[in-house]
Amino acid sequence: MKKSLQKQSGSTMIYALLTIVILSLIAANVLVNSTTRYNVSSKQVKGWKEALYAAEAGGDVAFAEVRKLVTTGLPFSAQFVADGWTVSASPTPGPAYVKGPITLGENNSLSATVTVDSATYTNGYACYRIRSVGTAKLFGLPRVGMDDRMNSTTKGDSLIRKIDLKYDHFLARYGDGDGNNTTIQAVSNPQIARRVETVAVPQWSFTGALKATASFSGPGSAGWIDSYDSKNGAYYFAANNPLDPHYSDATNGDVAVGSSSFTEFGPIYGNVTTNGGNVTHSGANISGTIDNNVPFSIPPLVKPDTTGYLPGTAGTLNVPAGTTPSTPAQYVYSSLSGGLTINGQNVLPLLPNGKALTPRFTLPETSAPRGMIS
Numbered sequence: 001m002k003k004s005l006q007k008q009s010g011s012t013m014i015y016a017l018l019t020i021v022i023l024s025l026i027a028a029n030v031l032v033n034s035t036t037r038y039n040v041s042s043k044q045v046k047g048w049k050e051a052l053y054a055a056e057a058g059g060d061v062a063f064a065e066v067r068k069l070v071t072t073g074l075p076f077s078a079q080f081v082a083d084g085w086t087v088s089a090s091p092t093p094g095p096a097y098v099k100g101p102i103t104l105g106e107n108n109s110l111s112a113t114v115t116v117d118s119a120t121y122t123n124g125y126a127c128y129r130i131r132s133v134g135t136a137k138l139f140g141l142p143r144v145g146m147d148d149r150m151n152s153t154t155k156g157d158s159l160i161r162k163i164d165l166k167y168d169h170f171l172a173r174y175g176d177g178d179g180n181n182t183t184i185q186a187v188s189n190p191q192i193a194r195r196v197e198t199v200a201v202p203q204w205s206f207t208g209a210l211k212a213t214a215s216f217s218g219p220g221s222a223g224w225i226d227s228y229d230s231k232n233g234a235y236y237f238a239a240n241n242p243l244d245p246h247y248s249d250a251t252n253g254d255v256a257v258g259s260s261s262f263t264e265f266g267p268i269y270g271n272v273t274t275n276g277g278n279v280t281h282s283g284a285n286i287s288g289t290i291d292n293n294v295p296f297s298i299p300p301l302v303k304p305d306t307t308g309y310l311p312g313t314a315g316t317l318n319v320p321a322g323t324t325p326s327t328p329a330q331y332v333y334s335s336l337s338g339g340l341t342i343n344g345q346n347v348l349p350l351l352p353n354g355k356a357l358t359p360r361f362t363l364p365e366t367s368a369p370r371g372m373i374s
Contacts, residue, residue: 044192047136048161050110051194055134058102058112059198062130065099066116066200080116088115089181101135109137115176119199130198131177138163138190165190208256209270213298215261219268225253226269239269239287251287258296306332316341 068079080097088098100113114132142165162169168185170193175182177195209227210216219225226239229249239250253270260276264284271288272279275295279286312333317340323329 043138043140044161044163047138047192048194050105051134051136051192052196053134054104054110054112054136055132055194055196057104058100058114058132058134059130059196061099061102061112062114062116062128062132063198063200066128066130088117100133105136111135127202128200130200131195132198133193133195135191135193138192142190161192163190163192168193170195207296208254208273209252210254211256211258211296211298213258215259215263216255216257217261217263217265219264219266221265224267224269225255226250227252254288256294256296258298260292306330312340314338314340316343318343 065079065083065085083099085097085099088096096115096117098113098115101111102113103111112132112134114130116131117129119127119129164170164187166186168187171183171185173182177197209225224239226237227250228235228238229246232246232249237250238244238246239253241247244250251269253268255268255270255272257272257274257277260274260278262272262274262277262279264272264279264286267285267287269287271290272284272286273291273294273296275293277292279290279292281290284290309330309332312331314337317331319329319342
């Protein structure tokens with residue numbers, strides 16, 4: 001049997017083209033993916049962090065301004081009269097003062113705008129509310145990240161890092177921050193803006209009713225620690241009644257401990273701070289806040305300079321003629337073993353409160369006074 005052979009011919013061109021197209025699509029997808037991730041990691045993450053730096057810088061500028069000394073009795077606006085501060089239309093109610101934009105960074109790519117308004121703290125004292133907006137210009141492709149998932153490996157970066165590509169989304173949603181004056185405002189460049197808010201309250205002369213450098217154990221089970229203002233009259237217990245008009249004055253019995261050793265037996269109507277302690281509300285009867293990371297130091301007591309003081313005499317001290325508030329009589333005692341009577345002899349003038357001015361006397365740190373001074 002004779003077999004006939006047939007010749008056939010074909011081309012692989014179509015398969016080659018399909019292969020090239022598939023590989024090109026894969027390469028293009030990888031390139032777009034890499035470009036987007038590079039844009040996010042190198043531009044947007046950097047801008048996100050730098051916007052916070054700018055916002056904090058603006059807050060520092062405002063805080064330095066409100067710490068300036070002004071003459072007593074002058075209005076709130078007295079310290080905002082120069083250095084670029086102007087009256088702000090918001091927040092409402094005012095008054096408020098704004099400064100900015102304050103530019104910083106390379107090629108002025110960062111800016112801060114800060115607003116300061118006067119407010120009233122919960123205890124009735126005046127305070128300042130400082131709100132600073134830090135803005136970082138974004139360079140590169142106007143695209144956001146592509147990962148909005150929230151799981152153990154991804155943190156939803158696109159949801160957290162809000163980017164203003166064309167419009168300021170914060171102004172559109174929140175306005176001045178209190179929901180006032182919402183508006184659609186275009187941005188000149190793609191940007192990231194972050195905001196910080198600081199409430200500046202007065203720093204009292206006494207930062208704690210009680211301070212213990214080593215350890216604290218108290219008060220007794222039948223006692224308590226609270227506070228009161230003598231201008232309100234005689235003391236009475238008001239720390240457990242929020243409706244009392246003097247309640248805010250009764251809950252400043254703060255306790256500060258310079259170590260981790262703290263033991264509480266009775267209620268404390270105030271704040272408690274320790275240096276490394278583990279105090280909690282569940283384990284103690286404390287009305288205020290608790291902070292276990294507040295170290296402090298007490299400066300040593302400096303021995304007074306008694307140069308020019310007269311030696312004191314026991315018994316009765318007769319104030320010499322010519323004693324005035326500007327030229328007081330000054331005495332130094334090495335010890336006091338008994339009582340001391342100060343005789344003004346009609347020499348001491350009356351102070352504005354009707355009390356007589358008494359001489360100044362000093363005891364060395366090694367002496368132990370006994371008796372009564374009258």
